[in-house]
């Protein structure tokens with residue numbers, strides 16, 4: 184199926200979808216979506232795809248990924264000090280002190296990233312005047328309903344997945360879990376980093392609380408990433424070995440139709456994409 | 471072999487002949503040695519000297535005749551503080567070195583001559599057990615190599631500490647058991663004085679059987695190590711934890727404890743805050759960990775330590791709902807959060823997995 188693919192301004196914030204069939208770019212007073220012919224290198228040329236994440240968003244994900252792993256690998260040996268892997272890992276870093284400095288480097292980068300991301304959100308809210316409620320990652324009542332529908336689908340009680348829009352509830356969960364996680368881990372991490380400063384305002388026990396929060400939230404984050412997120416983007420038999428969308432920024436129409444039927448239908452309705460042939464729906468997993 | 475320092479444990483005890491290194495060394499060299507040129511502390515000045523020493527006011531020196539070691543009283547110590555003493559010491563050291571070189575005798579080799587006697591039996595593995603002054607069962611075997619490598623191995627002999635145990639079979643009396651335990655204070659009276667005032671020392675000086683450590687409980691007996699080494703430092707929390715297990719566990723939950731376990735050498739261990747020999751109850755105003763002194767104690771490492779900082783729980787227990795309610799509830803909150811979230815995610819993942827497999831089979835035309 185050779186097809187030129189059209190793309191509007193996609194991303195975390197702007198969406199193809201908008202009640203009334205208008206893209207948000209239009210709502211925001213922008214021109215009609217431009218036609219983009221060039222398809223990203225990782226996507227086979229014949230695979231029709233649309234852009235899902237902007238470059239600036241992919242870069243944010245990459246930085247988050249790196250700093251998260253960096254912080255996790257340098258922090259975890261401390262939490263599990265007596266496990267067999269803790270001491271060898273620490274000595275590969277050159278000792279606890281150096282590991283602590285590496286941890287702080289990644290941590291600081293992650294915090295800068297968070298500030299950048301908040302700025303990114305603020306830019307869209309204040310300059311582009313997009314209401315946060317309209318942003319596709321904003322949780323809605325529909326998400327709650329779709330949880331039930333999706334579970335029913337898993338149990339064979341429904342034939343089809345719910346018509347997920349740009350972000351399904353489990354993707355929104357991932358986003359907000361990171362949001363919460365960075366607030367908790369970053370906040371407590373700063374207290375641990377600067378305890379003498381922190382105790383100018385906070386009581387001493389706050390430092391003990393911070394250590395528990397930091398340590399336990401880090402475990403939750405690591406488990407969530409390595410079990411849940413990795414299943415969703417690597418180990419799911421439909422996806423194995425890897426879903427490249429977060430790096431290429433593009434999602435194939437086949438996958439879009441399957442996993443984000445709501446968005447797909449809207450794009451077709453908006454005339455942004457031409458519908459896929461009937462056969463291309465199920466089981467076609469080019470990326 | 472001109473002289474050796476022998477230890478005398480109480481005014482009533484003489485240095486016995488078999489304890490005397492000079493004596494033994496000569497015997498080992500095949501000399502017939504009657505001991506006439508060796509003076510033991512039997513006279514009153516010696517006894518006075520010892521009494522003075524017990525109160526910690528003076529230290530060990532030697533008299534004109536180098537073969538003879540006795541303890542000198544306060545008056546005579548003043549003489550030794552003159553420059554002459556230095557000269558004499560230097561001269562004698564040179565003489566010792568010269569003689570040692572010529573006769574191929576070194577101090578440690580002389581010392582080992584006597585140890586040989588004890589190690590003949592006590593150096594054999596599984597030489598049996600005995601009871602120490604507390605009535606605890608202890609092994610009678612002493613590893614000779616390990617002993618010789620210990621800080622005392624080079625210059626102390628068995629009977630230096632086990633004074634009075636010089637016959638076979640040994641006369642083990644309550645008196646010489648006590649002697650062994652108190653052995654350290656002869657050479658380390660200053661440390662003993664500090665220790666006496668500490669929480670531990672107050673207990674043991676009132677009652678030797680009190681459940682509190684004296685020297686050997688922390689430093690060991692036969693294999694005393696240097697305390698300034700990284701290895702000893704790293705072992706301190708475990709050592710204190712033998713009795714203060716609750717504190718030890720709490721300490722291991724903090725950054726100090728965790729980093730220490732993983733080999734960071736500059737984190738605070740027990741003695742850095744509590745001191746080693748003068749630890750006192752928090753309620754004691756002299757204590758380094760008394761509330762009033764804590765900012766200073768923390769400030770040794772943490773620049774800018776303030777009152778709140780100094781109240782950080784240093785061996786907290788997140789499981790102790792009464793002692794640390796805030797920590798308890800924080801921990802509980804995060805445990806419930808973590809495991810319920812992970813359980814929910816795993817359930818979702820599992821159902822998703824099943825459905826994905828079923829779909830795949832159906833697509834391939836197989837039956838479900």
Ligand code: HEM
Pocket residue numbers: 250251254255257258259260261262263282283284286287290291293294365368369371372373375376394397398401402404405725728
């Ligand atoms: C975002 C900003 C972060 C800051 C400012 C921060 C800071 C710190 C600091 C100061 C410590 C104390 C240990 C040391 O001094 O080396 C620590 C420990 C730790 N950090 Fe972080 N960190 C951050 C992010 C993370 C992340 C993302 C993870 C993993 C997912 C993580 C996992 C850990 C763990 C497991 C420990 C050991 C806690 C324990 O003792 O149980 N940290 N962090």
